[in-house]
Amino acid sequence: MNKRAIIQQALEKQTAGMGLKKRARPFETVIGAVLWMCGALSILTTIGIVVVLGKEAMLFFTPPAWLDTNRTLVDELDAAATSFEISSSGGGNLEAGKLIKVPNEVMKITAVDGGVLTVERGYSGTLAESHNKDAEVFIGDDISLVEFFTSTKWFPQLGEFGILPLLNATLMTTAIAMLVALPLGLSAAVYLSEYAAPRARAVLKPILEILAGVPTVVYGYFALTFMTPLLRSLFGEQVQVYNTASAGLVMGIMIIPYVSSVSEDALNAVPRALREASYGLGATRFETATRVVVPAALSGVIAAFILGISRAIGETMIVALAAGAGPNFTFNFFEPAETMTGHIVRISGGDLSYNSIDYNSLFAIGLTLFFMTLALNLISRQVTKRFREVYQ
Amino acid sequence: MSEIEASPTARDAGQAGALEVAIFRGLLQRRQGAGRRWRTVFFFATVTGVIALVVLFLNVVNEAFGMVAQREALPPETLEAGYGKPLDQMSAQELGAILGDYARKGILGTAIRDEVLKLNGAFDTNQPVGELLAGRNYPPELAETPFKQLSEAQMGAILGTNLDRERLYNMVMEKVVQLEIVESWPLNMALFNRAAIEQELAASENAGAELKMHSWLNWDFLTKPMSATPALAGVRIALLGSLWILLFTMLIAVPFGVGAAIYLEEYATDTWLNRLFETNIRNLAGVPSIIYGMLGLAVFVRAFEPLTSGAAFGVTESNGRTILSASFTLAALILPIIIINAQEAIRAVPWSIREASYGLGATKWQTIWRQVLPAALPGVLTGTILSLSRAIGETAPLIVVGASAVIFVDPDGPFSKFTALPIQIWQWTARPQDQFRDIAAAAIIVLLVLLLSLNATAIVLRQRFSKRF
Incomplete structure (x- = not known):
């Protein structure tokens, strides 16, 4: 065997199994898969929210929760009759449009005349059949989507579930908050990005960040123990102890840093050249800021505003503490009114039994809240994408 | 004046010029005046935030300290x-x-x-x-x-x-x-x-x-x-509750959050699924915290009750309203924030480091574990601590998940019933008597000090470990 062959052999031996093929690395694959699952977990959270809220809310809209009215049939009822009398004592809010159940048959009330009901027989897939005298009458708490979104009464005990009073209070506190947060937040952003000397900026910006880091329950305390007495000393006794104005104002203060930091990012993204061109034409700093920089950053400012609204709608502890308990359909912001979030907190803070109509109604409110904030977040994203002016 | 009078045409021209200059000057002054006034307005708008913060703290301090009239039936x-x-x-x-x-x-x-x-x-x-x-x-x-x-x-x-x-x-x-x-x-x-x-x-x-x-x-x-x-009244039980919740929230949220961030930054290619992950995480960060509370109530408290109450591990005395349920809920809440912060920290690690590592023959995971993560660590830690400090101040989700304010025994593990500092503050503030407001203020100071020390830790860590590339 010559020298060359020996070397060849040795080389082959050494490189055996070291082809240029990709080697399988099971450990790396497993790690990759685990990390992928971590990423997928967030999707799971979203699905969880939608499914959970959706499922419980569905139970709310498709009851039938049959409540005993303590009323009975006065006479025997045959399968064809559509009108009958029931005992007058007892409860239940019997009115046209409600469903009732007599042993196993569901009927829909079309008219009520004293103790005499006119009904459609054999409702909800049940069969019209004859019933005995003294058969008990149950009433179905039928909550339609229409009632949910249009009724102005929310009295769970009476089976009245209209979200409007809660929604109205939410919108009122949100509107007040934004009246405070938009002008102040935007002005702060303009000041920090256009006027402030680096030193002032270095002091003011962290302070605004601290404002964003204060827990909301502390703001709630502030609203109740400072803002409300302040409003009462300014406007007198017409301001009640719990009111939406105080909650809204403090919420506005809480949202200032969110609006200002997002808007400031947008203002800072406007290139220097634009400002310099404006100064070159003789514009003052104020004119440059309001006529050049802010319009150029408008998409970001609008996005900041929408994000602020979304935060105000979802804010809980300030309104739970300062806006008052009990749904109240009012436009007077010195009166107490419970918001959607405030209601959820109050009801779930007490003794809440699962599978009760109260429990399910909370999820219907939660779902409404979720879709409102989701829509606002998506809109703000679209606004940023669509109206962004791109500079090199 | 006399020169102008000398020649009628020059006088006209000069007058017109002076007029224009005067108008221009006036306008300029007005514009500059407006500029100055608005500058003041902008400044005060910014300072409003500072004033609000100061008033808020003063208000709390004002209530937490003060004068009392006390009486004893029997000294x-x-x-x-x-x-x-x-x-x-x-x-x-x-x-x-x-x-x-x-x-x-x-x-x-x-x-x-x-x-x-x-x-x-x-x-x-x-x-x-x-x-x-x-x-x-x-x-x-x-x-x-x-x-x-x-x-x-x-x-x-x-x-x-x-x-x-x-x-x-x-x-x-x-x-x-x-x-x-x-x-x-x-x-x-x-x-x-x-x-x-x-x-x-x-x-x-x-x-x-x-x-x-x-x-x-x-x-x-x-x-x-x-x-x-x-x-x-004191806050020991609430404080311990908050610390337990903080511990378990961290143990649950940090591995998943950092894992997801690594996946999104290092592994994910530009497919629709990965874009969905990104969009979804950003949307989750905007979901109100109370919604997470409802998720926690339905999933962790009720559906997973055998697990979160500890029944599966032989603990019998509790229902699903435990520290563990609260921690899972808060972990879900801060997960998107941890992910977004960690992504930014990982993104800030320059590509040259990864390429050098690959060039030396390291595999992808070796590169991530030995090069990218250590370099990104300060940023990841800071982001994590900041999101934990958000978790510790959260009240609404804990109320929904079922923290109860009247507990007389210290929590002693993941399956205990619990109360937390913010819950205590909420309960005390909601009572009409003045003295409960006073102890609520004292509890707020405790909470703020806790938050402040967390944030200070974040700053120290960032300064200590930060590297510049």
């Missing part, structure tokens, strides 16, 4: 006389004896029923002690005596041998000393308007009560358990 010195040592150093038996000596029989009977027997409602008082207190401590010679024939002293002895010292001390304070803060005034009045306080007190039905400066925030407040009397 502790009288009780201490027979023992020669202060109340808070006495043993359980001695405290029990004091209760027996001074408290009414009804109060002692109720205390035995509620805290020793742990019964709800009435029980048959004709039962002999041996039967009623089976399994608990009682003097053997009383075994045959019917419960209702026990004397006060005997009842006190039973309490003294069955309850712990701390609870007995609180009972003595509540039932015997009856230290009662009858009225309280905020700090600003105490400092600047003391005369008015004295007047008010003299005119009220509490005239004669002892007036003194009082800090609601003190060592006792930190170390005492819950009580229905504001003067005796």
